[in-house]
Amino acid sequence: MTDSNSEQPKGGTATVEEPRAGETLLKVSGLKKHFPITKGLLKRQVGAVLAVDGLDFEVRSGETLGVVGESGCGKSTMGRLITRLLEPTDGSVEFEGKDITHLGVNGLRPLRRDVQMIFQDPYSSLNPRHTVGAIVSAPFKLQGVTPEGGVKKEVQRLLSVVGLSPEHYNRYPHEFSGGQRQRIGIARALALNPKLVVADEPVSALDVSIQAQVVNLLDDLQQELGLTYVIIAHDLSVIRHVSDRIAVMYLGKIVELTDRESLYDTPMHPYTRALLSAVPVPDPRRREKNGRDRILLQGDVPSPMNPPSGCRFHTRCWKATQVCATKEPPLVPLATGHQVACHHPENAPDQEPGDTEPLVRS
DSSP: OOOTTTTOGGGGGOOOOOOOOOSSSEEEEEEEEEEEEEEEETEEEEEEEEEEEEEEEEETTTEEEEEEEOOTTTHHHHHHHHHHSSSEEEEEEEEEEETTTOOHHHHHHHHHEEEEOOOOOTTTTTOSSOOOHHHHHHHHHHHTTTOTTHHHHHHHHHHHHOOOOOGGGOOGGGGGGGGHHHHHHHHHHHOOOOOOEEETTTTSSSSSHHHHHHHHHHHHHHHOOOOOEEEEESHHHHHTTOOSEEEEEEEEEEEEEEEEHHHHHSSHHHHHHHHTTTSSSSSSSOOOHTTOOOOOOOOOOOOOSSSSSSSSSTTTTTTTHHHHHHHHHEEEEEEETTEEEOOTTTTOOOOOOOOOOOOOOO
């Protein structure tokens, strides 16, 4: 990262050497975020919501890591932690080898040039009282960067890059559709030429007919600008087309992490298999060929205030045995580059072959 006191480069480009493709750009170790629950006038803490409860993963330069899971599993909280919009409860976040876990305001300023976020809701992430020009130019003003040719020219170039007309410079957000507003948010995120972009469900609030356009735009921008993405989503069919590797989250933990082909062809965690079974297949003959009958999970997702003991998925898993309720499975590689946290995985040797007694649920 550049020093905040150094001379600002033109056009918002970094002067430091760009990380080479394949090198570790982001490293997360033991990351936790617990939101306290308070009660009474004295705000006495009576519990905590374990939104993120111990994450370990790396993101390599130039790749796209997809993060999927049901609502409430901690995906968005994780995104805000690695962009330092939230302060972690425990663990560490390293960016380009530098610990950014507890950086202050002055330390975060240069980081904001390299790490940006695209928010889920394009309606609430843009100030309705500001013009598009003011919104997209805000990063330049906050960082004290003067692009070559001037701010207006650079903003109009960014609008053109994301598929909008440069003539929209003086328009307001309410004059655009949902897909166009998300493009404005993408242009703002790209203004300072970041190295890492975290996209929090970038298409979930958009019409289905527009989703593919925005996904294709993100893919094209990555190819042109060499971006590294962490894309958060709950739709496996969307994330399949943009991700190199995929992490599956459940109740604040990663239960499976592998490359795209391995996840879709040979899922090892029962939860992942259940998610994949819910992906619509238009052609019934293809569904029969894949042999993926719909798996309906029983019960509701447990509360993150009081997660189950042992494996957190055991209360809904059809393969659960006694060991699943008492012993938490570690996230370990069961195949080359394929990490799974399960005592009785699919498409892999049983990790607890001695425990075959089914779990009796009350």
